[in-house]
Amino acid sequence: MNTLFKGFTKILKDNDKHYLLILEKSIDEIDAYAGMEVINTQDSLKFRICLSDSSKFLQLIEQLNSMHNLMGIHTDFSKSMQRTATIQFTLPTIL
Numbered sequence: 001m002n003t004l005f006k007g008f009t010k011i012l013k014d015n016d017k018h019y020l021l022i023l024e025k026s027i028d029e030i031d032a033y034a035g036m037e038v039i040n041t042q043d044s045l046k047f048r049i050c051l052s053d054s055s056k057f058l059q060l061i062e063q064l065n066s067m068h069n070l071m072g073i074h075t076d077f078s079k080s081m082q083r084t085a086t087i088q089f090t091l092p093t094i095l
Helices: 014-030 054-071
Strands: 002-006 035-040 044-050 086-092
Touching: 014 035, 014 044, 014 054, 054 086
Parallel strands: 002 035
Antiparallel strands: 035 044, 044 086
């Protein structure tokens, strides 16, 4: 899996590092050839996940939902995900 980080000028907090590792492993479990872009803004982390095979789309959404539910994180996904086959969501930097 390819991961691209943008806007990271400071050292990440341990919680953020662990979250990113768990997220990468969750995605890699479903699609080893997926790509993820993580953009650090002033108040949030923006995620964009591109799958190599669109047939794995629903399986990854279920995986992300269950992972976030276990962590107690509410996730609002982008509305145009199925049309573009790209998963996008934003999380506040305070996890």
